[in-house]
Amino acid sequence: MILLKIEDVTVGYTEIDILHNVTVTVRSGEIVSVIGPNGAGKSTLLKTVFGILKPRNGNITLKEKHITGLRPDRIVRKGISYVPQVENVFSSMTIQENLEMGAFIRRDDYSQRLEEVFDLFPVLRERKKQKAGHLSGGQRQMVAMGRALMLDPQVLLLDEPSAGLAPVLVSGIFEKIREVNATGVAMIIVEQNAKEALKMAHHGYVLAMGRNVLDDTGEALLANDEVGRLYLGG
Ligand SMILES: Nc1ncnc2c1ncn2[C@@H]1O[C@H](COP(=O)(O)OP(=O)(O)O)[C@@H](O)[C@H]1O
Numbered sequence: 023m024i025l026l027k028i029e030d031v032t033v034g035y036t037e038i039d040i041l042h043n044v045t046v047t048v049r050s051g052e053i054v055s056v057i058g059p060n061g062a063g064k065s066t067l068l069k070t071v072f073g074i075l076k077p078r079n080g081n082i083t084l085k086e087k088h089i090t091g092l093r094p095d096r097i098v099r100k101g102i103s104y105v106p107q108v109e110n111v112f113s114s115m116t117i118q119e120n121l122e123m124g125a126f127i128r129r130d131d132y133s134q135r136l137e138e139v140f141d142l143f144p145v146l147r148e149r150k151k152q153k154a155g156h157l158s159g160g161q162r163q164m165v166a167m168g169r170a171l172m173l174d175p176q177v178l179l180l181d182e183p184s185a186g187l188a189p190v191l192v193s194g195i196f197e198k199i200r201e202v203n204a205t206g207v208a209m210i211i212v213e214q215n216a217k218e219a220l221k222m223a224h225h226g227y228v229l230a231m232g233r234n235v236l237d238d239t240g241e242a243l244l245a246n247d248e249v250g251r252l253y254l255g256g
C-alpha cells in the first residue's frame with residue numbers, strides 16, 4: 023500500500039526553484055533511500071515533506087489524504103516525524119527529557135512508549151539522567167531518533183543519520199535504523215553514505231540538481247554501473 027506520495031513537487035527557498043517536479047513514493051513499512059551529490063536537494067525534499075517549506079507546485083499525500091502545505095505541527099500529528107541533519111538534540115537537557123520533549127503533543131500516558139524506545143536503544147536507558155550534550159555523536163543520533171519515535175510515527179524522515187560519525191559507529195546506526203524499520207515504521211533516509219543507504223533500501227531514488235534522475239529497488243541501483251560510477255565512488 024502506498025503510504026506517502028510526493029508528486030511533482032517544485033519548491034525553493036527564494037524565488038529560485040530548488041526541486042523541480044520531484045516524485046517519491048513510500049509504501050507501508052518501506053525504507054526509501056534518497057541519494058545524490060551535495061546540493062542535489064535531498065534535505066530540501068525532507069523539509070518540504072515536513073512542512074518547513076511550502077511547495078509551489080505538486081502534491082504530498084499521506085494515505086491518499088492531502089498534507090501539502092500543512093505546517094510541521096500539523097504534519098507531526100498526522101504521523102510523520104523528522105530528524106534534521108544538525109542540531110537535532112537539546113544539549114542541556116537529559117536524555118530522558120529529550121525523549122519526553124518528543125512526546126510533547128501526546129495527552130495520553132507515554133511511559134510505555136518511553137520504555138519501547140529505551141528497548142530499542144538500551145544505551146539511552148542506562149544514561150537517561152545524563153545531559154545529551156555529553157554524549158558521543160552516535161548516541162546523540164540515537165537520542166534524536168528516539169525523540170522522533172516517541173510519537174509512534176508511521177513515517178520517519180532521517181536526514182544524514184551517519185554524517186559526522188566515526189566510521190566504527192556508522193554500521194551501528196544503520197543497524198539501529200533497520201531495527202526501527204522492523205517495528206513497522208516506514209522511512210525516507212537521505213544519505214551521503216549512498217552504498218550503505220541503498221543496501222538497506224527497499225527502494226532508492228537518485229536526485230541531482232533538484233530533479234529525479236533514476237529510481238529502482240536498492241539492489242538494482244547498487245548493481246547499476248552508472249550509479250556506481252557517478253554516485254557510489256566506484
Ligand atoms: N536555507 C536556504 N536558503 C537558500 N538556499 C538554500 C537553503 N538551504 C539550501 N539551499 C540551497 O538548496 C540547494 C539544495 O540544498 P540541500 O537540499 O541542502 O541539498 P543536499 O541536502 O542534497 O545536499 C543548494 O543549492 C543549497 O544551496
Ligand SMILES: [Mg+2]
Nearest residue numbers: 064065066107
Ligand atoms: Mg543535506
